[in-house]
Amino acid sequence: MNCIFCDIIKNEDHDGMIYSDPEVVSFLDIRPLNLGHTLVVPVEHHTDFREMPPESMQHFFAKVQQIALAVEKATGADGFNIICNTGEAASQTIFHLHYHIIPRFRGDNVFRRLEFKQYNSETEMRSFAEKIKKHL
Ligand SMILES: [Zn+2]
Known part of the structure; x- marks a missing residue:
């Protein structure tokens, strides 16, 4: 299988390597939205x-939090976004699960083009909530 992240993990070959243990690695994104984007x-x-085994989440998300706090401190950011693009429609481009930690600064306009949708009515909102609940 040809996977750029598996190659990085196998060789630990990345100038921006930040952390690795037997289950989790962390390195800088080579196309940062802000410097320090991890x-x-x-x-x-x-x-x-969608494929992530629930039993591996506790350790994984503990590391996401620890690394996010380190990114925030190291960059002097005012906050951060944690984003996981899932599927091509959601702008996923590397198909090995990964979380983005994007340090954010007041007024940095990283996501300036967001357009929010609106539910037409409370009924429509309730109907969306009900549909999602059925799949839990
Ligand atoms: Zn991979």
Whole structure:
């Protein structure tokens, strides 16, 4: 299987390597939205979040939090976004599950083009909530 993240994990070959243990690695994104934009990646290859085994989440998300706090402190950021693009429609481009930690600064306009949608009515909102609840 040809996977750029599996290659990085196998060789630990990345100038921006931040952390690695048997289950999790973390390194800088080579196309940062802000400097210090960091990726947290499970060592085991999973295509995306849909495939992530729940039993591996506790350790993984503990590391996401620890690394996010380190990124925030190191960059002097005012906050951060944690984002996991899942599927092509959601702008996922590397199909090995990864979380983005993006340090944010007041007024940095990283996501300036967001357009929020609106529910047409409370009924429509309730109907969306009900549909989602049925799949829990
Ligand atoms: Zn991989």
